Amino acid sequence: MEYRPLIERFNPEAFDADLIIGRADAAGMEYVCLTAKPHDGFCLWDSDWTGYNVLKSPYGKDILKELADASHRRDFGLGLYSSVRSMSRSIRIRR
Numbered sequence: 001m002e003y004r005p006l007i008e009r010f011n012p013e014a015f016d017a018d019l020i021i022g023r024a025d026a027a028g029m030e031y032v033c034l035t036a037k038p039h040d041g042f043c044l045w046d047s048d049w050t051g052y053n054v055l056k057s058p059y060g061k062d063i064l065k066e067l068a069d070a071s072h073r074r075d076f077g078l079g080l081y082s083s084v085r086s087m088s089r090s091i092r093i094r095r
Helices: 004-008 017-026 063-073
Strands: 031-037 077-081
Touching: 017 031, 017 063, 031 063, 063 077
Parallel strands: 031 077
Antiparallel strands: none
């Protein structure tokens, strides 16, 4: 499946970073982990590396920043996963 056209529909209007962190904290969790860039290459932050990011979607907000800010306000742990592989860019490695 080609994921790139889905950016035009990506709009998690109900996303509430404070609610997510608050509930995780209330449940006794010590941290949350966000997949900030899956294999398809869509970045949940304002990336200079690619235009394939959340700020170019209808949502238009930096999800990673919102979650990081909410985590800092509660002194709550935040882990990030960013796939090294990106199906949306071809990268050549020199040997």
